[in-house]
Amino acid sequence: MSDVTRLSAxxxxxxxxxxxxxxxxxxxxxxxxxxxxxxAVHAFLHVDADGALAQASAADERRAAGGELxxxxxxxxxxxxxxxxxxxxxxxxxRILEGWVPPYDATVxxxxxxxxxxxxxxxxxxxxxxxxxxEHSAFGPxxxxxxxxxxxxxxxxxxxxxxxxxxxxxAIGTDTGGSIRQPGAVTGTVGVKPTYGGVSRYGLIALASSxxxxxxxxxxxxxxxxxxxxxxxHDPLDSTSIDTQWPSMAAAARAGDISRLRIGVVKELGxxxxxxxxxxxxxxxxxxxxxAGAEVIEVSCPHFELALATYxxxxxxxxxxxxAKFDAMRYGRRVAPDGVRDPSAEQVMAASRKAGFGDExxxxxxxxxFALSSGYYDAxxxxxxxVRTLISRDFASAFEQADVLVSPTAPTTAFRIGEKIDDxxxxxxxxxxxxxxxxxxxxxxxxxxGLADEDGLPTGFQILAPPLEDARLYRVGAALExxxxxxxxxxxxxxxxxxxxxx
Ligand code: GLN
Numbered sequence: 001m002s003d004v005t006r007l008s009a010x011x012x013x014x015x016x017x018x019x020x021x022x023x024x025x026x027x028x029x030x031x032x033x034x035x036x037x038x039x040a041v042h043a044f045l046h047v048d049a050d051g052a053l054a055q056a057s058a059a060d061e062r063r064a065a066g067g068e069l070x071x072x073x074x075x076x077x078x079x080x081x082x083x084x085x086x087x088x089x090x091x092x093x094x095r096i097l098e099g100w101v102p103p104y105d106a107t108v109x110x111x112x113x114x115x116x117x118x119x120x121x122x123x124x125x126x127x128x129x130x131x132x133x134x135e136h137s138a139f140g141p142x143x144x145x146x147x148x149x150x151x152x153x154x155x156x157x158x159x160x161x162x163x164x165x166x167x168x169x170x171a172i173g174t175d176t177g178g179s180i181r182q183p184g185a186v187t188g189t190v191g192v193k194p195t196y197g198g199v200s201r202y203g204l205i206a207l208a209s210s211x212x213x214x215x216x217x218x219x220x221x222x223x224x225x226x227x228x229x230x231x232x233x234h235d236p237l238d239s240t241s242i243d244t245q246w247p248s249m250a251a252a253a254r255a256g257d258i259s260r261l262r263i264g265v266v267k268e269l270g271x272x273x274x275x276x277x278x279x280x281x282x283x284x285x286x287x288x289x290x291x292a293g294a295e296v297i298e299v300s301c302p303h304f305e306l307a308l309a310t311y312x313x314x315x316x317x318x319x320x321x322x323x324a325k326f327d328a329m330r331y332g333r334r335v336a337p338d339g340v341r342d343p344s345a346e347q348v349m350a351a352s353r354k355a356g357f358g359d360e361x362x363x364x365x366x367x368x369x370f371a372l373s374s375g376y377y378d379a380x381x382x383x384x385x386x387v388r389t390l391i392s393r394d395f396a397s398a399f400e401q402a403d404v405l406v407s408p409t410a411p412t413t414a415f416r417i418g419e420k421i422d423d424x425x426x427x428x429x430x431x432x433x434x435x436x437x438x439x440x441x442x443x444x445x446x447x448x449x450g451l452a453d454e455d456g457l458p459t460g461f462q463i464l465a466p467p468l469e470d471a472r473l474y475r476v477g478a479a480l481e482x483x484x485x486x487x488x489x490x491x492x493x494x495x496x497x498x499x500x501x502x503x
Pocket of ligand 1: 129130154155175
C-alpha cells in the first residue's frame, strides 16, 4: 500500500475494510508523519502514541471479529485540546490548565472512541478558543503547512494544520465564531459548524455557551459527513442538544446534488475588504454552480454589518462567566502570590489567574465583566441580544428566497505570523463572514475554492443552510467539491506546489 497518510478518511476506511491495511499500520504511519513534520508545524500539544496504537489494535480485533462495524472503524483522528479526554492532558491552550488530566471524556470523544477511531493526540489552539491564528496559544503558534511563516487560522489552527499536513485524516474542532471554518479556508481543508445543538457540547471547555459548536475538520466533504454522523445526534448530557432524528450526512454527501437549487449570495459578505484572489475564486465557484443548473440570486442581510460588534459583546460576557470557574482551588494550575505569607484564597486566585491567563483572555474577561455589570447590562448585553434577533430574522427572510447562502469564508488568505497579533480588531475582522452563523445557530461549511492568484494560498467557500438542514450543506458541498476537483485535476492539497511540509 502506498502512503496511507495521503488517503481521505473514506478511502482509508475502504482500504481497512478490504484488508489492504490494518489500523495499526495506518495509525503508525500517521504517528511517523507527526514525528517527521510536527516539529515544523506544531499542530499537536500532546501526542498519545501508546494510546492510539492500543486503540488501533482493538479496532483491528473488532474488525476480525466481524459483525456490523462502524464505517470509520480504525481511522485515526486528532482532537482539539478543548475537548476533555479521560486520562489525556487537556489544556484549552492555556497555562491555567497545564498538567490537568480530565477524569472524563467529552461526548464527542466518547463517540469517537465507541466508533473505534484511534485518537492520535490533542491539537493546538488559541487560548480558550479566543483568536483566529493560534498565536494566542500559551504553548506557541501552529504553522500553516502551505507556508510555515503563516498562520493556519484559529482558534482551531492545530486541527486544520494537522489535517492539511497529512498528520491526521480527520480532526475535531469547535466553532464559536468561525474557528472551524476560517482555519479550513486558510489551510485548504473542509470544516463544518453544525446547527447549534446538533453536536453535544458536554465536556467541551466552554467559551461562549450560546455560540459554541463542535464539528468536523477534514480534507473532503464526504469525510466531514462521515465524522459528523459519528459525533452528532442527541445527548441527554447537554441540555441544549436537539432531540431529533438526523438524516445521514454521509448519504447526503454521496448524493451530491444541486439541481433546482436556489443559491443566495449574501451582499454584505463580500466586496470591500475582501482580497481580490479570494473574491475571484469565490465568483468562479458560484459560476460553476450556475453552469451546473443552480439559480443564483443576491440576498441582503442588512444586520450582518452589526454581527461583529454584537459578537464581541455576547462572547466576552459569556466567556467571563464561563471562565470564572478557573480559580485554582479545585483543579488546574495554582500559583502562590509572591512574598505573601499565608495567602488568602482570593490572593491565590488572583496570582493564579495573573500567571495562568494570557493577554487576550484577560482582555475579554474585562470586556465581558464590564458589559454585564449593573447599569450597563441593558445598554450592552441586552442591546446585543436584540441585534442578535435581528440577525436571525435576516437569515429567516434570506432563506425564504434561497435554499443555501454563500460567501467567501474569510476575507483574506493566511496572513503572516506576527502580522496581526498586536491589533485585536484586525484579528477580530477575520471572522466577519463566519460570525453571523453562530449568532443565529445556523449550520455552515467551508470548503476549499482554490488558490489566490496573488499569493498562491488557499481560499475558502462558505455555504450556510437553515437550522437543522445540515444535510443540505453536504449535498451542495460535495457537488461543488466534485466540480472543483475536476477543474484542478485532483484534490487541492495534492496540487499544492507551496505545501512546504514533506512534499
Ligand atoms: N476568532 C473568533 C474569536 O476569537 C472565533 C473563535 C472561535 O470560533 N472559537 O472569538
